[in-house]
Amino acid sequence: MYTQAMDTGPKEERKAIRSAEEAELERRFDARIDDAGFIEAKDWMPEHYRRTLVRQISQHAHSEIVGMLPEGNWVTRAPTLKRKCILLAKIQDEGGHGLYLYAAAETLGVSRDELLDALHSGKAKYSSIFNYPTLTWADIGVIGWLVDGAAIMNQVPLTRCSYAPYARAMVRICREESFHQRQGFDALNVMMREGTDAQRAMVQDAVNRWWWPSLMMFGPPDAESTHSAQSARWGIKRISNDDLRQKFVDATVQQAQVLGVTVPDPLLKWSEERGHFDYGPIDWAEFWRVVGGNGPCNRERLAARVKAWDDGAWVRDAALAHARKQAIKKEAA
Amino acid sequence: MSNETHRNEWPLWEVFVRPKAGLDHKHCGSLHAPDATMAVQMAREVYTRRQEGCSVWVVPSSAITASDPGDKDMLFDPMEDKVYRHPTFYELPDEVNHM
Numbered sequence: 492m493y494t495q496a497m498d499t500g501p502k503e504e505r506k507a508i509r510s511a512e513e514a515e516l517e518r519r520f521d522a523r524i525d526d527a528g529f530i531e532a533k534d535w536m537p538e539h540y541r542r543t544l545v546r547q548i549s550q551h552a553h554s555e556i557v558g559m560l561p562e563g564n565w566v567t568r569a570p571t572l573k574r575k576c577i578l579l580a581k582i583q584d585e586g587g588h589g590l591y592l593y594a595a596a597e598t599l600g601v602s603r604d605e606l607l608d609a610l611h612s613g614k615a616k617y618s619s620i621f622n623y624p625t626l627t628w629a630d631i632g633v634i635g636w637l638v639d640g641a642a643i644m645n646q647v648p649l650t651r652c653s654y655a656p657y658a659r660a661m662v663r664i665c666r667e668e669s670f671h672q673r674q675g676f677d678a679l680n681v682m683m684r685e686g687t688d689a690q691r692a693m694v695q696d697a698v699n700r701w702w703w704p705s706l707m708m709f710g711p712p713d714a715e716s717t718h719s720a721q722s723a724r725w726g727i728k729r730i731s732n733d734d735l736r737q738k739f740v741d742a743t744v745q746q747a748q749v750l751g752v753t754v755p756d757p758l759l760k761w762s763e764e765r766g767h768f769d770y771g772p773i774d775w776a777e778f779w780r781v782v783g784g785n786g787p788c789n790r791e792r793l794a795a796r797v798k799a800w801d802d803g804a805w806v807r808d809a810a811l812a813h814a815r816k817q818a819i820k821k822e823a824a
Numbered sequence: 825m826s827n828e829t830h831r832n833e834w835p836l837w838e839v840f841v842r843p844k845a846g847l848d849h850k851h852c853g854s855l856h857a858p859d860a861t862m863a864v865q866m867a868r869e870v871y872t873r874r875q876e877g878c879s880v881w882v883v884p885s886s887a888i889t890a891s892d893p894g895d896k897d898m899l900f901d902p903m904e905d906k907v908y909r910h911p912t913f914y915e916l917p918d919e920v921n922h923m
Contacts, residue, residue, distance in 0.1 A: 531893065533890070533892075533893045534893050535893075580873075583869075583873065584873070587869075587870050587873065590855060590870050591853060591870075594853055594854045594855065597836070597854075602833060603833060603856060604832075604833050659853075660853075663853075667873075667874070807832070807834065807858075808832065810834070810858035810859075810862065811832065811834060811858045813858070813859075814858040814859035814862075817859065818859075
């Protein structure tokens with residue numbers, strides 16, 4: 492999977508509390524959160540908490556589903572049967588992750604059709620990383636290593652999210668995700684160790700193109716993050732965007748050295764004082780341009796997704812018509 | 825949401841998986857499917873891609889009756905003070921305490 496810190500939705504105002512009874516319910520809700528307790532689907536929850544979760548979980552689900560597209564591009568062109576099997580398994584996982592997450596969102600009282608409508612109409616966002624093209628086979632390895640690696644950093648804290656159906660989905664996803672990152676690194680490692688100079692250059696080129704978009708996956712800097720404080724209060728977000736980004740940089744720079752590639756950041760350097768790698772400024776104008784719909788592949792991705800949904804409509808309708816017919820037959824017998 | 829889209833959404837099923845022979849089926853999530861046969865097939869694809877199970881149950885979500893979370897105190901708290909239901913409540917002489 493794939494989240495970017497999902498605070499790219501519209502800013503919502505909290506409604507004033509209406510009654511004493513509701514105030515008491517909210518007090519108990521807050522107490523349970525403070526106690527590191529879990530909230531289940533049928534429990535009382537503030538409307539703003541519910542809406543925040545619907546937005547975040549559905550954006551996360553959409554990201555899984557749209558994330559299948561840049562990789563699907565390479566199924567027929569994977570270099571060996573082994574790599575083709577691995578890629579198919581990974582893409583199937585992404586589809587599965589999307590389904591776990593849609594199901595978690597639906598426990599909050601929103602329908603699958605409503606969620607998909609929001610994606611297909613462009614109203615809902617998905618991780619902007621998928622609006623970049625996969626130009627070479629090395630891009631598929633780099634997506635596993637960097638993009639899934641960043642996603643794992645984002646997702647592990649979500650297994651302790653206060654909303655239990657989301658947390659349970661994330662446990663399952665994180666368990667499956669590790670293979671995605673490892674297979675990516677492995678594919679790149681084979682090219683770096685056994686490949687030609689041209690193949691090694693291809694890996695470096697892919698790293699150069701995906702490095703900065705991967706850092707953007709953690710979302711805007713903490714100072715500009717609109718939803719972070721409330722989400723932290725509610726136990727939805729446990730570690731800040733900048734802290735996760737730093738953790739990712741520290742882990743990844745060492746992996747790049749093992750791989751034998753460089754990171755395209757002239758300002759990257761170990762800071763003895765901080766005990767972390769310093770890194771150069773991120774081009775947030777590019778991030779907002781892509782989130783706003785003007786990345787290299789936004790239109791293509793959404794069009795492919797809508798076409799798949801529309802082309803499958805007759806199958807869904809036929810399956811449902813068949814099921815209804817069988818049910819009537821059974822009743823008559 | 826229009827009635828038209830709602831009418832065409834596949835019904836929701838709850839999925840239970842038995843991890844291996846000898847263990848209980850355990851609830852692991854839900855999915856949409858047009859009928860029971862398809863629900864079993866899809867449960868296999870969605871929830872057992874890594875041999876997580878050897879048997880699957882699917883149940884229409886609408887067929888499940890659940891206790892009301894609002895009744896939690898009334899239903900479950902009365903058991904809190906019935907410590908005599910547990911074997912550790914009874915202090916026996918050392919010689920027979922393995923009983």
